[in-house]
Amino acid sequence: MAAAGALFDQVLNGLTIGMVYVLLAAGLSIVFGVMDVINFAHGEFFALGAYFALSVAIATGPGGFWVALLVAPLLVAVVGAGVERFTVRPLYGRNPLYHILLTFGLVLVIKDVVELVWGPQPYQFAKPPVLRGTVEILGYGYSVYSYFVVGVGLLIAVGTWLALTRTKYGLIIRAGSMDRGMVRNLGIDVDRYYTLVFAFGALLAAVGGVVIAGRQSVSPGMGDSVIIPAFIIVVLGGLGSFRGAVVGGLAVGVVQTLVRSYVPVLEGLVVFLLMIVVLLVRPQGLFGNPEWAGADEGGDLLTVSGGGVFDSTLRRRAGAALVAAFAVVPLLVGLPSYYVNTLAVSIFVWALFALSLDLVMGYAGLVSLGHVLFYGVGAYATVLVVVNLVPSLWVALAVAIAVCTAVAWVVGHLSIRVSGVYFSMITLAFAELFHSAVYKFGWTGGSDGIFGGFDPTYGLVGGPAVRSIELVGDVELFYYVALAAAVGGYLLARRLIRAPFGSVLQAIRESEDRTAFVGYDVTAYKRRAFVVSGGLAGLAGGLSATLTGGVAPEFLAWILSGEVIVMTILGGMGTLYGPMLGAGVYLVVKDVLLSLTNAGSPLLVALGEFWQGALGLLFVAFVIFVPEGLVSLPETVASRIDRRSGGGETIAEDAEVSD
Template sequence: MVSGGALLTQLLNGLTVGMVYVLLAAGLSIIFGVMDVINFAHGEFYALGAYFAVSIVGVLGGAGVGFWVALVAAPVIVGVVGGFVERITIRPLYGRNPLYHILLTFGLVLVFADLIELAWGTQPQAFSVPPSLAGTIGVAGFEYSLYNYFVILAGGVIALATWYALTETRVGIIIRGGAQDRGMVRALGIDIDRYYTLVFAFGCVLAAFAGIVLGAKQQVAPGMGNDIIIAAFVVVVLGGLGSFRGAVLGGLLIGIVQTVTQTYVPALSGVTVYVLMLGVLLFKPQGLFGNPEWQNHGDEGGDLLTGGGDGFLDDRTRRLVGAGVVALLFLAPFGIGVLYSSYLPNSLILNILVWALFALSLDFVMGYAGLVSLGHVLFYGIGAYATVMMAIYVTPVFWVGLLAGILLSLAIAWVVGHLSIRVSGVYFSMITLGFAQLAFKGISKFQETGGTDGLYTGYDATYGFGIGEVGQVNLLGDIELFYFVVLALVVGSYLLARQMMRAPFGSVLQAIRESEDRAEFLGYDTTAYKRRAFMISGGLAGLAGGLATINSFGVGPSFLFWLKSGEVIVMTLLGGMGTLYGPMLGAGAFLGLKEILLVGGETVGGPVGHLLEQWQGILGTIFVVFVIYVPEGLVSLPDTLRARFTAGGGGGGESTSEPDVEVSD
């Protein structure tokens, strides 16, 4: 039986965690409610606050003075950084589809994560609670942490002050007016862009404050932003994207549910909050409190920009180039021992082929149906686990496991698509992310899936029909049969996808991407078409996941980590979505540049080599540049450059034209 004191302790612990979520989610909600920006880099500003506090406390130290100075100075520094980021990266995207902000901030996550490691190292650090807040305090015989009381009180005061500033002050009136009608505010002679910078910076200040108060209770470590940002998005989506009230109530609710579950039902720890979020969204797709309190526009802004359909090559040239690339890939293993080691084809090229297939699967729905799936890693991971588990528990025949992974991914994609495609835009992205996180948290709890350790078996699977083992059978020296199997499956998948997109089915998908209302007017069941596309896309991702497990000799929860969805989105946009081959090119460019940077770092050594090893930050910077200036990807780069330098600006052709920011609302 649970005592009253123990239950009260857990409720207060939940309020403490919940107040941290409130601070994070309030910043996210304000930024989205006013600016239409979904900021996935918000967790990195949270981490920056904690790290700046570590530095300030390390310099000042002494009797808790450093903590109090850090609590004021660090959020201000992070706010300045946030304002600078808004001006140079986010401001150029106003007027585009809000989903571009998701893509951009994915790139910023990679940049800030590496900058933090470069500045503070990879080892966890810590700073202590000041002596004035240490210990416990008794109320009516109940003893509880004084610092936790401080977090609850400080968070509550900041939330109330933020609400008052937004609703009762002149600055708040201007910000709300800009959220309603930016053009009208500009017509009054007000530079609304400066207020947008202020809003973004203030959201970063709230995140930094949350990072400091929680950082004093636990270690400050790289990746801490990734650990908490998804929970913050659960809060925001649960309460309603952009709703300040929803952020406050959702944060407190999630904090309490999470803490109570961890204490009394540990088997459901980490799963309950996602079940709660999905349950709410399936019945109220826009969250508990619906649309932002101050927004009036509610549209999706501009369109997603594709790679110009056929890219910059004509059909005949593209076919010749494609055939040449496939021929070179086929011949690559025969250069082992002569031109290079077996690492190039049997590791690097294999990895590129698998990720190229994964990117192709995402392009099927993002590039052709306009659906940005932030949870596409779900199908990749499901295909991987199904393939390995079939080999372990049922039969070692490779094809059986791979087919099981594809079929299971198809089935789950049908279910997820049936439930999520009722909504569009940002809400669709968040629901798919919720399903992926539910699987990520849940799959590590079962012994059959290997728990948190995964299933690393050495992979002794066979091809069947008397043909030997997948990872060990060689045709000529170090040339592995598996290489040619993967190449054939990837090329075959591309040809199948291309044929489907050239069929009437693909034409309808592209019509839906351009204007779903017009497609519906012509009599097409757009929801059914999108579900079919989503299902096929899930099957292709499952195939990629199954192949990845054989290449890596096992599977683990990392196959379902949400950042993999971010990486494949980076590849898809980098290459040029809406072209099928563009995302595959993007996968090659992403992984190839990563390899060059890693090898360069090992070769050069010293400070320059150490800088090159921060490959995620360099790739993130390149991606940010592409989102802003070359949103149609590598396949349209020549046209984009030609238009920019010969016509005095603009994007790569007619499809890159953006609606004026003043009328985007």
């Protein structure tokens, strides 16, 4: 009897968390099903709901919880409407994957805005007296607040379903998702309805944030903790399926709670495994096709045609000059400092990482949200080889590349069976699976990672230690190892892209069906590119661990996948050198912003403290206005000037004719 009571208590806790997931996933599914927008900032709307509720409750005093429950979601809905109007709407007609990139930038912005307004410290949100305590059933006490959360979630889920299926507004929304042009031809402002849909999705997330605030502290990172489970739920249920969001949210909440209580070793692993299995067996999700969805997935990924604004000769000369400068300048006594050299090594490492992503994203059209998997595995492999086998850096890096290519072959063999958004989601699931796994094993160092005993050498079995051989001006030999790796990785990738193999990859990116029709095995080509990309990313991870002096689970954090995508888009994907340039610009701008924390002006200090938000705004601007990246910026500016000049001449000519 006691066991049954304890089980019921765990199920109730699971349903409570599951109902919060329902509110989150329902908003995600509605927005995707209607608008084809995958909103990575959805977790930040969840956090905003909690923070707005906190402020409203404090301002209104007694009874503030109930006022906050009504007002905070409406405030977040207004924010969501503004986000849709000014950032999401310009991207309609592009590939839905651009929405992922845009909303990732918005994550950085909103997160820093939250810290700027409310600070980094956690807050406690008091429940009203009527929702405190327990209710006794069959001799066992259960939380009143849990019943409240389940009831609120159920009420909103039913109301949402009725609104979408039984009202005129729901009919227009569903019709607009299927044929936007037809609805507009009927005289209906479908853009206004899209704004309402996005705002309503934000409102649902905010309700989840308000109710969960009564169970846990309100903190800036609370959005990060729920966005990945929310994506798992919408993938399990079916992207765009409201029923799938409800059933999936409740199921994931209960499964997570039961596993945490009875099989803790599998906590954090089961849901990712479940997501991978569902994507492999039934990519459209458990509930099949969504109740409403458009047939068109949008445009293609925008790559830089012709390799950028510079011709091949100028690019080759500029690249050679840049490499020569990197090689010679550090040897000049009195010029660079140890700090500058370390920053340069970081640029080499991230440039190699961005290059590896561009090989599959810019040329094969595969947007991997889990590319950090290979970066992290390469870092762990390098450290483990040095600590447990041989101290040689060369052996460790070779093992890291071999392990990552093997992992990339397995992951690629499974993931490339699906395409588009589903490919992005399954790679994210694999990365999160490995990220959760490294916490479970002693040989990975658990949450502390591995930092002691990592002393790599340049010899095969001994010899001089890495980072101990100093050249002129405090330059260490490892600087040139990282530079050679970045240059070598670029030359290898360029050789592959200029070979027939690269031509097939670009043909696949342009039209996979036509490429398959002429006889190419497109799956095999994409898998090979994925394997090479994984090996290069593993090399970058190994070099990064060597620079850091160890490895930790943060090397596998999904946010790093977002950062390397930012670098790739910022520089210009589909060029190889563009993402490397983007990595350098990103890190230099980040370093400059961080240095402002020591400035005298309060405004500059604030800008330095909230550098992520500043970079997020920069990235959002590039995704909207310069999606082909920095390498296309001169050409983009010139073309716009030409268009304006041409438009001005046309107007003048029309005026003369009128006269």
